[in-house]
Amino acid sequence: MLSPQSLSRSGTCSIEELGPRTPLYTPAFAIAPYAAYERMREGGNTLAPVELAPGVPATLVIGYHTAVRILNDPDRFPADPSTWQKSLSRDHPLLPMLGWRPNALRTAGKEHAGHRDALQTALSVVDLHAVRERTIRVASSLINQFCQAGEAELIEHFITPLVFTVLNETVGCPPASGERLRVAIAAMFEGVDTEHVNAEVAESLFELIELKRRTPAADIASWLVHRCPNLTDEQRMNQLVTIYSAGIEPVRNLIANTIRRMLTAVRYRHDNSMFTPPVRDAVEETLADDPPMANLCNSYPRQPVLVDRVWLPADQPVLVSMAACNTDPAIIGEHGWTDNSSHLAYGSGPHACPDMARKMSKQIAIEAIGHFFDAFPEAELAVSADEMPWRTGPFHRAPAAVPVAFPPTPPLIIPPAPGHR
Structure with a gap:
């Protein structure tokens, strides 16, 4: 494997010369991604050649400082995938995640700025107190469905339905849709x-838009329809895709990863004789060193670009590995993070996750996890940590299942949904 320390006479090399491409879609990578990142770093590399799917090359950014520079350089690293996606078939499985859409994630320049403003406007209606109340109410209802069984698989029976229900209510989406x-x-x-x-x-989203046109309320979808008059319905629909994409998968993974952390780390156990950190600390630690979206923040250089003495080709994806960058030895030192606010779990630069979306994701995660452990303080993993399966795929980092066992518990009292929100 070539490293930047063993370059050609010109002092540079191509990304292809840094070694064989690592496939990010295999079960082997899902089981041990951090070991793969360590191998990629050999020789001081900050960039690594990878495959997102068979035959789909990309560059993975694994150095923290390099990632920050790229994320804050939208002129050289625009987020518009239009040219790149022409190399894929129309039904390629990567397109739903990475294909062009008229929204804040997949556009650049003035177009991106307009979509970003609309997204901020739509999110401004969110009431975090209402989000907290919804999360507690939904968590209680779900817990009551398995509390007397003494066991549950949390992703299927608790985490996924909780995140979907809370987000649907916040967006203003009826249960059927x-x-x-x-x-x-x-x-x-x-x-x-x-x-x-x-x-x-x-x-589904066009139906929601039409519903909110007829019967608006204090919710995200209504704000998109009635307070963003410059958007077409096509653009509104794609803004909602952004909100659902960012509001479901990352939050679900954050909850699953944090519960796993609290069930396996001695310092979070209820019988620990020392101070037990609060749930909020566990969530922040998870964001810093086991982020729910491991590899994303895509960009697509329009021409060959030189980064850390490595040439990256035009119109090929450049992904930031939040997982690798957040655990970059160049920044964390021997004792891990000392300032969790600097992590890249929410990105950086003009495409970073909006502030309200960050607050909402943390609010849902903290309340859901806290409510679970309040109900089941003696919960344990039903399998050993090494036996927990991991989801495959190049983008996320999360267990495929979180089976737990606990002493049977009487049902909780469910707080009523407040009528004024």
Whole structure:
């Protein structure tokens, strides 16, 4: 494997020369991604050649400081994938996640700025106190469905339905439409049946837009319809795709990763004789060293670009590995993070996650996890930590299942939904 210390006479090399491409979609990578990042760093590399799917090359940014520079350089690293995606078939499984859309994630320049403003406007309606109340109410209802069984698989029976329900209510989506979206967006992240998934998502969201045009309320979808008059319905639909994509998968993974951390780390156990850190600390630690979206923040250079003495080709994806960058030895030192606010779990630069979206994701995670451990302080993993399965895929980092066991518990009292929110 070539490193930047053993370059050609010109002092530079191509990304191809840094070694064989690491496939990010295999079960082997899902099981041990951090070991793979360490191998990629050999020789001081900050960039690594990878494959997102068979035959789909990309560059993975694994150095923290390099990632910050790239994320704050949208002129050389625009987020518009239009040219690149022409190299893929129309039904390629990567397109639902990475394909062009008229929204804040997949556009550049003035177009991006307009979509970003609309997204900020739509999110401004969010009431974090209402989000907290919804999360507690939904968590209580779900817990009551398995509390007397003494066991549960949390992703299926608790985490996924909680995140979908809370987000649907915050967006203003009726339960029936929300269930259709749940199935379709889950398939989107797994790269399943591309054209059907896109059509199903679009149809559900257009119905929601029309509903809010007739009967607006204090919710995200209504704000998109009535306070963003410059948007077309196509653009509104794609803004909602952004909100659902960012509001479901990352939050679900954050909750799963944090619960796993609290069930396996001695310092979080209820019988620990020392101070037990609060849930908020566990969430922040997870964001810093086991972020829920491991590799994303895509950009697509329009011409060959030189980064850390490595030439990256035009119109080929450059992904930031939040997982690798957040654990870069160049910044964390021997004792890990000392300032969790500097992590890249929410990105950086003009495409970073909006402040309200960050607050909402943390609010849902903290309340859901806290409510679970309040109900089941003696919960344990039902399998050893080494036996927990991991989801495959190049983008996320999360267990495929979180089976737990606990002493049977009486049902909780469910707080009523407040009528004024």
